[in-house]
Amino acid sequence: MVLPFLLLADAAWAGELAIVNARIHPSPDAQPIAKGTVLVRDGKLVQVGTDVAVPDGAEVIDAEGGSVVAGFWNSHAHILPLPLSEATARSPAELAFALRRMFAHWGFTTVFDIASFPPGNAATLRKRIAAGEVAGPSLLTVDMPFFPADGTPSYVKDLLESMAAPSAEVATASEARERARRQLAEGADGVKLFIGAIVDDGTGVRLMDLEIVRAVVDEAHRAGKPAFAHPTTMEGIELALAGGIDVLAHPTPASGPWSAELARRLVDGDVALTPTLQLFEIEVRKENAPETVVEEVAGIVQQQLRLFHEAGGQVLFGTDIGYIDQADTSREFELMAGAGMDWRAILASLTTTPARRFGQHARKGRIEAGMDADLVVLGSDPADDLRAFSNVRYTVRGGEVIHPAPWHRP
Template sequence: MQSVLPTLRAAAGVLLAMVTFAAAAQDLAVVGARVYPSPEATPIDDATVWIRDGRIAAVGARADVTLPAGVRIIDGRGMSVTTGFWNSHIHLIKPPFHEPDAQAAATLSDALRDRYSRWGFTTLFDIASLPGDARALRARIGCGEVQGPQLLTVDMPFFPEHGTPIYVRELWQQTHAPSAEVTTAQQARARAEAQIAAGADGVKLFTGAITGGPNEVVPMSVDIARATVEAAHAHGKPAFAHPTNPAGLAIAVDSGVDVLVHAAPESGEWTPDFVARLKADDMALIPTLTLFSAELLREGVPEAVVRELVKNSQQQLQAMSQAGGQILFGTDAGFHETYDTHLEYRLMAEAGMDWRAILASLTTAPAQRFGQASGRGRLQAGYAGDLVVLGSDPQAQPEAFADVRLTVHDGRVLFDATQAPASEAAGSD
């Protein structure tokens, strides 16, 4: 039996390669839609977007794009097309994403489709999960065994000493994960170096960690925060911060992080001078407004308190956006169970972001921030074959960005509403 195993493994490898190649080789075109090549470009009516060998082959008016025989034609009349969306703040900690090597490929593919690709996401940034899980899932996606989006991850987060957040303690205990707390700058630097060497795409610091104790928010030492950020920057990787309150926000800014993964509603309104500093430091904001709205209400936080937190968060987003600061779209989904993106778009629009600004937060801004602007973030010949077909027009209403009919990543269809159950196609969650 032992002598047969190498042959079986080789045959399985050939079969997997054939399946992966076939999926990547699909050519398709969306014809007749209104196409949004980028946030700043003029939309093209009655247009064609053609994907060949996993990349954009042509984008233009229908009359200007000649398609060869054999291309799958998708009727885009009455629909809108953009490049694929980025969700720059998710967590892969809910089943089945823990220990993904122990999960069936179909289970993982279905979960990624139903939770993320169904909402147009072709790139996900996992902003903290259990050690190794996201990297293992990425490996299975990369070899074609699991169908899913591009996946980036910070791997395990950095908590301050005695600052494991109250809402993840049970998870850490149940999974027997090593402590994510750091007590010295040397320890923080060494772990950041180790995680990046293992494949992490950045680091995530809890500069203010909610512990639920007498000191409800435990701040991270600014020296530890700086050491972690410096280690990431030495390798060209971004540093993210969970600020929580004014002290955590100050530590995040002083340590030189690149992205605030939430608004900080407890810090009140942001002044023009403060926003100017964030912009001068080239810091981006992921607002996660749904977290401060629907999720806090579900947790039993009084409605008046939730309204105030949302109001402050929207003011911070508005101040950043109007000042030209970079906004990245992110939902924090996976930590909570709201995967539906309708509310996030509505709250962003209420904060003064128009369709162009929202589209930028989903496409060009994250591609630029995370070093992929030369190949993703736009519908442009030669770019990755990532696209989203929407059933309505985002110029008419921002929630049209959630009206996803088709999601394509590198030429592979990850979600097709015509093949989804009725509840999914209708967008219920």
């Protein structure tokens, strides 16, 4: 009976909160503020600078030796594991603990679930978080994904059968359009298409019909929402470009190195990319491949990210947590740096770029008065050492400290 009471103690931090002695990075391209203070009131940033008076009675976080950045976005996650997949039945304590382990511990204040089951579950979790019942990040969701006919990916078949989940396959453009329209009307924040689905029937990759892609994307764009795609192959990328996809959920190591011309076409098509580089190391190691193969695959996806970034592409940070179990973000940052992204570019992928891409730039992604109080207090400065991005002392979402847990705070 202790955990629920302590979780509710988070709400007490949502009044006035001051973060002091901080090296503040207001945005990726802004000059830092040394020994600054961030003042939060009622979930909003009210003052940022070196001459900020801390009100009597405000909760205070001393960031001495550390830095403060805007709250992180995880633009590729899945609300699939227990207990999160049972958002209606599970207690606030259980849900908050899982959300903290997967997200808040690593600085994520906004999470985009880009495919989960059962239908409506992520939306239920979102409502419980928004109501203040569960401490956690702001949650966006595409709800159920769209698979090609006879194209449920082999690696999720057992999971979906264990959930008794309905089929996510679509066989015709009209069927796909109707489901997309329904999911969006019921509150989905976008759509996700497996335009290249890996199946185990000997064919390798099942491609989605272009007319189905266009039907789903058209419905998303009509509602002002983004369309994500899992491409898998070069053919999948061509379908994404032809169908008007907004975000590639992964690069495509199976297709080999990208050309500069392809990177330019993606940028010209206003297609963003979520690299998920660590995912491919994890997947190759699952097959007991030798480390030389792991290194080869990692090198391919880093080359693809490098070309895309150099071409001016919009990179969105994402981990695929929920499909993989690795919550620690440090390896992903290391791989992104190895692909040529400096700390400012990585910070943009975590903050300003997703805020702009998903229509929330007016209130998220930067540290300035009037913005939502989504903040991360880091133990050191990423300008000095990229490992700082994973050294999270505190995560603040809407003025509420969601990491560390109340009983772990100094």
